[in-house]
Amino acid sequence: MSKISTSESSASHLVSYPKFIWRMLVLATEGNWLFYAWMIGLTAVALVGLNAWAVQVTEGMGVTNMTDHVSWGLYIANFTFMVGLAAGGVMMVIPAYLYHDEDMHDIVIIGELLAIAAIFMCIGFVVVDLGRPDRFWHMIPGIGKFHFPVSMLTWDVIVLNGYLLINLHICGYLLYNRYRGIAPNPRWYIPFVFISIAWAISIHTVTAFLYQGLGGRPFWNTALLAPRFLTSAFVSGPAFIILALEVIRYLSKYKVGDGAIKILVNIMRVTILINLLMLVSEVFTEFYTGGSHTASAKYLYFGLHGYNALVPWIWTSVGLTIVAAILLLRPKITQCPVMLITACVLAFVGIWIEKGMGLIIPGFIPNTLHEIVEYLPNGLEWRVSAGIWAAGLIIYTLAIRVAMPIFTGEVSLKKDTHV
Amino acid sequence: MSDPNTTESTNGISRRTALKGVGATLGAAAFAKAIAPIASWAKDQSVDEFLQNHYRELSPEQMQKVIERIEAETKEDYGADVTIKDAKPQAGVKFAYALNLSICVGCRKCAKACHIENNHDRPSGNSYIRVLEMKKGSLDMEHGRADYSGPVPKSDSFYMPVQCQQCDNPPCVDVCPVEATWKEKDGIVAVDYNWCIGCRYCEAACPYHARRFNWTKPQVPKVEITPVQGYLSNRMRPQGVMEKCTFCMHRTREGKLPACLEACPTGARVFGNILDPESEIRWVLENKRVFVLKEELGTKPSFYYFFDE
Ligand code: SF4
Ligand code: SF4
Numbered sequence: 001m002s003k004i005s006t007s008e009s010s011a012s013h014l015v016s017y018p019k020f021i022w023r024m025l026v027l028a029t030e031g032n033w034l035f036y037a038w039m040i041g042l043t044a045v046a047l048v049g050l051n052a053w054a055v056q057v058t059e060g061m062g063v064t065n066m067t068d069h070v071s072w073g074l075y076i077a078n079f080t081f082m083v084g085l086a087a088g089g090v091m092m093v094i095p096a097y098l099y100h101d102e103d104m105h106d107i108v109i110i111g112e113l114l115a116i117a118a119i120f121m122c123i124g125f126v127v128v129d130l131g132r133p134d135r136f137w138h139m140i141p142g143i144g145k146f147h148f149p150v151s152m153l154t155w156d157v158i159v160l161n162g163y164l165l166i167n168l169h170i171c172g173y174l175l176y177n178r179y180r181g182i183a184p185n186p187r188w189y190i191p192f193v194f195i196s197i198a199w200a201i202s203i204h205t206v207t208a209f210l211y212q213g214l215g216g217r218p219f220w221n222t223a224l225l226a227p228r229f230l231t232s233a234f235v236s237g238p239a240f241i242i243l244a245l246e247v248i249r250y251l252s253k254y255k256v257g258d259g260a261i262k263i264l265v266n267i268m269r270v271t272i273l274i275n276l277l278m279l280v281s282e283v284f285t286e287f288y289t290g291g292s293h294t295a296s297a298k299y300l301y302f303g304l305h306g307y308n309a310l311v312p313w314i315w316t317s318v319g320l321t322i323v324a325a326i327l328l329l330r331p332k333i334t335q336c337p338v339m340l341i342t343a344c345v346l347a348f349v350g351i352w353i354e355k356g357m358g359l360i361i362p363g364f365i366p367n368t369l370h371e372i373v374e375y376l377p378n379g380l381e382w383r384v385s386a387g388i389w390a391a392g393l394i395i396y397t398l399a400i401r402v403a404m405p406i407f408t409g410e411v412s413l414k415k416d417t418h419v
Numbered sequence: 420m421s422d423p424n425t426t427e428s429t430n431g432i433s434r435r436t437a438l439k440g441v442g443a444t445l446g447a448a449a450f451a452k453a454i455a456p457i458a459s460w461a462k463d464q465s466v467d468e469f470l471q472n473h474y475r476e477l478s479p480e481q482m483q484k485v486i487e488r489i490e491a492e493t494k495e496d497y498g499a500d501v502t503i504k505d506a507k508p509q510a511g512v513k514f515a516y517a518l519n520l521s522i523c524v525g526c527r528k529c530a531k532a533c534h535i536e537n538n539h540d541r542p543s544g545n546s547y548i549r550v551l552e553m554k555k556g557s558l559d560m561e562h563g564r565a566d567y568s569g570p571v572p573k574s575d576s577f578y579m580p581v582q583c584q585q586c587d588n589p590p591c592v593d594v595c596p597v598e599a600t601w602k603e604k605d606g607i608v609a610v611d612y613n614w615c616i617g618c619r620y621c622e623a624a625c626p627y628h629a630r631r632f633n634w635t636k637p638q639v640p641k642v643e644i645t646p647v648q649g650y651l652s653n654r655m656r657p658q659g660v661m662e663k664c665t666f667c668m669h670r671t672r673e674g675k676l677p678a679c680l681e682a683c684p685t686g687a688r689v690f691g692n693i694l695d696p697e698s699e700i701r702w703v704l705e706n707k708r709v710f711v712l713k714e715e716l717g718t719k720p721s722f723y724y725f726f727d728e
Contacts, residue, residue, distance in 0.1 A: 029439055043446060051453035058460040060658045061617075062634035071622045071632060131617020131632065131659030134469060138597040138616055145473055145598040145614075153596035153620055215716045216590065216626025295561065368628045369549060369581060370560040 042390040049387010069373035070364040077356030079125035087200040088237010089115030113399040119164040121392035219296035234271040236351040238264040239344040300362040320350030474611040499644040506672035508605035521727035523687040525571040525578030532682030537653040540637035547664035583629035583664035584720030591621035609651040615660040
């Protein structure tokens with residue numbers, strides 16, 4: 001490469017990159033009435049959540065139902081689940097690149113965009129859980145005090161942000177080149193794809209370690225926690241992506257091949273069963289051994305000393321997961337969209353309960369002095385959480401809205417210059 | 420040009436653009452309205468506090484300024500004139516506490532004294548000490564309860580007060596992402612109330628339910644506020660940060676005893692410097708069969724329990 005051609009190409013980037021950004025902005029605000037209605041609805045929910053959070057910052061976190069006994073609640077529950085969803089996003093990536101499955105290549109980006117949106121939601125749930133969000137900068141290495149490597153939370157900050165950057169890079173790079181009508185240079189994204197696969201496992205493992213490493217909380221202090229995190233992520237991630245693909249298939253003009261959905265269903269068939277198996281193993285260890293370590297599990301599944309707020313939650317979760325597993329095992333499920341969508345929704349909600357409320361809250365009940373103080377989220381916590389979900393869905397919708405036309409070549413630099 | 424949007428008439432496009440403009444304006448207005456409570460909250464936050472450095476990085480001059488600011492804030496918020504001191508750990512001192520379970524009667528006077536001494540939030544009745552009523556015959560906390568009532572002591576029970584164990588291997592310190600909590604040279608685990616981000620990870624990590632979060636701004640009537648306060652201990656805490664027992668470091672570092680010990684009517688509590696061979700605490704540790712709570716967790720508490728018999 002001569003010097004001139006490099007400077008030439010960077011000069012052309014100076015023109016085409018702003019154009020690319022501008023085109024994305026334009027695309028993001030265009031759509032049919034359904035798109036507008038959806039976005040306006042989400043924006044309204046997000047604003048309600050924002051307002052609830054503003055009240056929480058002003059009045060103090062006493063406006064939530066959390067206490068010194070159950071000091072993490074719905075926010076951290078959602079955070080934990082969301083990490084799983086982010087990792088699950090790469091489920092699309094593995095078959096596509098590892099096995100060179102052509103059917104998957106084109107829609108891999110749907111999974112990676114999901115990872116990006118999910119990480120934004122993770123960050124949101126952590127921020128709303130802070131008593132002093134104004135001191136967020138204390139965590140920034142260099143200006144603040146970053147307690148690395150001792151605190152697992154600092155590891156989590158690193159892996160989550162790293163994962164976000166990797167996925168932003170892959171998506172941005174692929175889209176930009178598609179837009180310019182140039183074949184992407186594998187050197188610039190294939191290594192990152194492999195890193196992102198390994199990294200997806202790391203965000204999960206590190207998040208599980210957050211809880212798993214606490215000796216004073218027997219419910220979390222089990223080696224099975226991290227592997228179970230991974231398996232359930234590989235249920236919820238594909239479930240969400242299948243749902244997204246179905247929506248795209250029915251509400252837009254883009255073709256979604258059956259091949260991708262079949263692969264995802266096959267993945268879910270395996271992971272949902274492994275997840276159930278691990279559940280059985282966990283329950284067996286807890287209840288067959290007995291002793292005071294069992295108190296949290298007893299509370300969760302059957303109630304303890306007359307306290308049983310979580311019992312309906314966890315059995316709903318178990319029920320939903322089992323029904324989803326049975327539906328998924330039917331050989332013809334991919335030909336029956338209604339059944340497929342039902343199975344995915346059930347699995348998704350089941351895992352949301354299990355990896356959220358079912359995992360975080362029993363860690364605190366009974367508390368470390370064996371007192372039982374129950375917790376259920378209040379209206380404000382639901383509003384804040386719904387707001388973050390809505391914001392995440394806004395990001396995801398916009399991302400797909402922008403990515404699809406560029407990916408299918410409907411919008412490109414060439415067409416834009418010739419208009 | 421297959422996109423239906425771009426094939427619309429020019430008229431349609433401009434109407435659409437105008438609608439987008441209206442939408443954006445409405446959205447911005449709604450955003451401002453939603454976030455409004457924060458604006459009023461931000462007015463009460465000082466820039467100096469926002470930029471304040473970590474406790475251990477403050478120079479003596481900066482510390483002086485910070486103390487003056489906090490004293491002024493206490494005056495403004497609570498109407499009380501207070502003096503804040505920053506007593507440092509003394510060389511050759513490491514504190515330990517021991518509690519005689521044979522004579523504790525469960526009157527909760529220690530918990531009450533803590534509530535007053537440390538300017539705890541009045542409506543919630545907060546205290547760093549929780550007293551467990553345990554059934555005789557078992558040391559398992561599962562058979563204890565903190566919400567007991569009625570006359571004490573009950574003949575079938577004994578009483579076990581639990582507070583921060585000032586662990587030598589404290590999980591709460593390890594997990595803090597911003598080093599807002601650490602172990603001082605004399606063994607006391609402290610929190611920088613102006614550095615903590617309120618993530619409550621330490622509260623999840625502590626095996627002894629010793630940490631307390633300021634869910635709201637503490638409310639204490641002006642006349643009940645202690646006039647001389649410690650920077651790392653009983654000064655008024657901001658909303659949204661963690662706090663915990665500090666073995667009353669504002670007292671003990673100046674040679675006094677903790678408030679909970681002075682309040683105890685039975686003399687069940689023994690406090691002192693374990694590096695001093697003549698101290699009572701050393702005598703207890705050497706002559707009584709002492710034990711620590713949850714020894715299997717490896718937290719190495721500096722808080723010991725023993726029975727007389
Ligand atoms: S008792 Fe809890 S708060 Fe106190 S030092 Fe040990 S872990 Fe930390
Ligand atoms: S609540 Fe404060 S002291 Fe506790 S871990 Fe979080 S930042 Fe550290």
